[in-house]
Amino acid sequence: MIALVGRERETAQVEALVDRIRERGDALVLRGAPGIGKSALLAVASEWARAHEVAVSSTSGVQSETHLPFAGLYQLVQPLLGAADELPARQREALLGAFGMEDAAAPEPFLIALAVLNLFGDAAARRPLLIVVDDVQWLDRSTTEVLGFVARRVRSEPIALLLAVRDGYATSLDDSDLTELALDGLAPAAAEALLDAQSPALPVGMRWRVLSEAAGNPLALVELPLALDSGAATTNAEFLPLTARLERAFAARLAALPPPTKALLLVSAANDGPDLSAALLAGAAVTGTELTAEALAPAVEAGLVELREPGIQFRHPLVRSAVYQKAGPADRLAAHRALATVHAADPDRRTWHRAAAIARQDESVAAELEEVAARARRRGAITVAVAALRRAAEVSEDPPVRAERLLRAAELAFELGRRDQVAALLALVEPALLGRPQRARLAWLGEVLEEGRNEGPERILRLIAYAETMESAGDPTLALNFARAAALRCWWTDSGRDLRRRVMALAERLASSGDDPELLLILATVTPVESGGAIIDRLTKLRDARFDAAMARFLGVAGTAVGAHDLAGHFLDACISDARAQGRLGLLAQALGSQMWSRLFCGDWQSALLAAEEGERLARETAQPRWQSSACAALALLAGLRGEEERGLALAAQAERVLGSGANSSTMAIVEHARGVIALCAGRHEEAFGRLRRLFDPDDAVYHPMWRLWAIIDLTEAAIPERREAVRAVLAELEEVGARTPAPLLHVGLRHARAVLADDADAGPLYQDALNADLSPWPTARARLLLAHGVWLRRRRRIQEARVPLRTARDAFDALGLLAFGEKARQELRAAGEASDLRLPSSVDQLTAQELHIARLAAAGLTNREIGQQLYLSHRTVSTHLYRVFRKLGITARGQLRDALRDRHGR
Helix, strand or coil: CCCCCCCHHHHHHHHHHHHCCCCCCEEEEEEECCCCCHHHHHHHHHHHHHHCCCEEEEEECCHHHCCCCCHHHHHHHHHHHHHHHHCCHHHHHHHHHHCCCCCCCCCCHHHHHHHHHHHHHHHHHHCCEEEEEECHHHCCHHHHHHHHHHHCCCCCCCEEEEEEEECCCCCHHHHCCCEEEECCCCCHHHHHHHHHHHCCCCCHHHHHHHHHHHCCCHHHHHHHHHHHHHCCCCCHHHHCCHHHHHHHHHHHHHHHCCHHHHHHHHHHHHCCCCCHHHHHHHHHHHHCCCCCHHHHHHHHHCCCEEEECCEEEECCHHHHHHHHHHCCHHHHHHHHHHHHHHCCCCHHHHHHHHHHCCCCCCHHHHHHHHHHHHHHHHCCCHHHHHHHHHHHHHCCCCHHHHHHHHHHHHHHHHHCCCHHHHHHHHHHCCHHHCCHHHHHHHHHHHHHHCCCCCCCHHHHHHHHHHHHHHHHCCCHHHHHHHHHHHHHHHHHCCCCHHHHHHHHHHHHHHCCCCCCHHHHHHHHHHCCCCCHHHHHHHHHHHHHCCCCHHHHHHHHHHHHHCCCHHHHHHHHHHHHHHHHHHCCHHHHHHHHHHHHHHHHHCCCHHHHHHHHHHHHHHHHHCCCHHHHHHHHHHHHHHHHHCCCHHHHHHHHHHHHHHHHHHCCHHHHHHHHHHHHHHHHHCCCHHHHHHHHHHHHCCCCCCCCCCHHHHHHHHHHHHCCHHHHHHHHHHHHHHHHHHCCCCCHHHHHHHHHHHHHHCCHHHHHHHHHHHHHCCCCCCHHHHHHHHHHHHHHHHHCCCHHHHHHHHHHHHHHHHHHCCHHHHHHHHHHHHHCCCCCCCCCCCHHHHCCHHHHHHHHHHHCCCCHHHHHHHHCCCHHHHHHHHHHHHHHHCCCCHHHHHHHHCCCCCC
């Protein structure tokens, strides 16, 4: 077995990762400087795995392959592709399309990732699997995104991932919350032991110099003595970073190599892989003489490369870098020209080498790069398409065409959510070179890039102007995009009646019909009160119509904006179903972010919790902080209602932290509402009132004219006697709003507030009026009203009458899982002279959100594979969760799930 000097702790950690693989999967990221020992630890883990009957699948990033779609992933998956026929059809098509093995419509990247997860999971079911990846920083981004997806989902699989990343490089794994092991230099004693083992005859002075300069870096401890001995390390070199000195040390060995060997090393360094035959052909083209593998013998003897399967292996990435950097510009261009010829049968490789072989503009190369981008996009490798278009722009001969290519690259980068990349590409575009439609596209990208900035009316006016420009240019689609962006900003902040009317009039001109989902969304966000009745009528008529996922989401959001959450859920469910099937996880995160509020206000707390937890996870994975923040706020409010105060406050703080500088009044109102409810449920009425009152104060930063409407019940119940007059003033204002809109949730709240705030002599009929209303879509509001009515009756000394609504409220809160309100009902019952046992948590309460989600789907008759497709998990992970569900619920068969999950009200 391999033994690494001074790495006992790190060795134990990677071996432990392998040892527990049969119990649970895991992932570990190794980070460190070049030469610090990452590759050596990967080798230790691989040897340990094989010795313990764990299969090993490995790949390594190569700097020249970063623009080849899924190149690294193919190396990992290729041995498993024989089982691809067992994958669901959409996953199989996406995966094979990604590898160019089938023609397929542009697959969603997450379908590719799910296919890979299932292939790995099926292989691991036969034999545990260790996936080892070196030099992750040089893998194509498409591959690293798949690896991140898999790494976050292997906990229930006998799979471990060990990933090595060089310090100073950002990768898509950075946001994956994976465990990391940072490798530092060896301790002094270990460094001395390694140096003495490698170079025992060093003079004392040189020995101390190497120890000082190496700073514990194992590669430096091995290589610097050779460099010092050869004179390659000069005094000036001492002031270079260690990485540069090591490169120089390797480069110094090149000087003594014969020209054919140097040429062969250069084309190998520039090549897209270790293929020896390709290197020999390219080397022959460069030198003009036929070469054989014997030409590499001097480089092997010098310790620069090895010849082993599958071809030429550089001893270390710094050797490859040294070879490439040491060559002159003309030699590098010649190497790429030769490689372009060698890879003539592979259009992507040929084109990238052609692009690297020129130092001037060349439209023919630019055109080929456009074709590379088109192929990459069809394969789901959007990052590669962006890189190809950017390089195409760099070599474009025509400046306007160059600007168009940069604009298209920026649009693709936006699809990925890569705002930093969008900004960098837009900075290269010269607006003067663009036509009017292109300038509008540029403006649109600028708008979405700065979506989080709240510039108030000035920004809205600018968006209106862009929309009117595109309207006159005959592009209603882009014009509606601008109108929708303006409407969203009207929702974020109080923009004034005149500005809102301008946006509304613009949208009505642009819409294809009065039932256009985009029009309804715009009206709902711009004039939710004035247009509320019309929108509710239209949504009611459209319930039986069929819309694509994006349009269905627009209708669902329109319903939530006007308080018709009972209608909104229908459209959001349709969107979520389609988005899951299509693998559109960005859209799915947004739809879940709206559905959670619809479920929450309609009293389906379990579904609200499921939507919020999944929405938060997917928003994080798809880099949508505004939606992630909203999901955290919903989870905070739910935690407060369940009596989990500490967790609720932590989630509210997380919501603010995620949003950062992108805060606006609508999101701030949501977070403050959550904090108010948490305080209310904890019995801190004064604090709750102070927080909730902010939502109703136009001079406060968290004031929101619509969100406040949904908080009236909370504000009313937080009002201690001396605060009631203030709430009555708020109620009078909201009564005026209620006279202009039929928003169901608002009128539920108004009836509740009227009864609670009324004088005792007037309250009775108002309670009856509120209770006689149809509250079936609003079970939580009904339970809270019953509790308030019971409290009123008890305080009026109508004890026997009080017990009936208090019991009903208690049972309703228990069924809904609202522990804090259930305890309040019990306290009131005890005050009314009736004992009430504490609610004992049911077996369903023991399930995690994900377990509950899986259990519900299984109870509905879905198979493990179908559940996995919906939730983007492997079917084996689903099976593991169901095993835990069965144990927690005390059942033994899927057929028992429906009854076990049903609450006392049969839901």
